[in-house]
Amino acid sequence: MELQIGSTVQTPRFCTVKIEALFNNVQTANECGFTEPTHFRDEDYFIWGKSLGNNRMIFAGIKRYE
Structure with missing residues (x-):
């Protein structure tokens, strides 16, 4: 799956969400305040x-691996 800003994604916790930001790693996302998991499952x-x-x-998309 390839995410882009503006993409919509179905998540178990929050239903349909719009991606407002993208990050290359969890640490940077956490520093910017993105700390609530949605339980979304993707490789x-x-x-x-x-x-x-x-x-x-x-909501933000965070790459699992750099």
Whole structure:
């Protein structure tokens, strides 16, 4: 699977989410606040969320391997 900013992805935890950012590694994503797992299963990417406040989140794709 190849993700791009603007892609939509079906996740078990949050249903359909839109990818707002892409990262090459987990550490950088965590430093930018993307810490909520979506339980998305893919060979190439994790999808994690970042809370923006009350019931608002954005989501990022994170490559599993550099």
